[in-house]
């Protein structure tokens with residue numbers, strides 16, 4: 001039970017740097033929970049833990 005609403009904001013996909021790739025659905029951006037923070041596993045480069053986007057709190061990924 002929490003009233004805390006998760007707010008998502010768009011972040012540049014760390015895998016393609018905004019060019020568009022498989023992991024960001026070719027949009028170049030991904031929705032991540034605020035406050036935006038880089039994935040601590042890869043430091044923003046992209047790894048299996050962040051869905052190769054470089055961001056922690058990726059929307060829909062770990063709900």
Ligand SMILES: [Zn+2]
Pocket residue numbers: 013014015016017018019020021022023024025026028029
């Ligand atoms: Zn991408």
Ligand SMILES: [Zn+2]
Pocket residue numbers: 039040041042043044045046047048049050051052054055
């Ligand atoms: Zn990562």
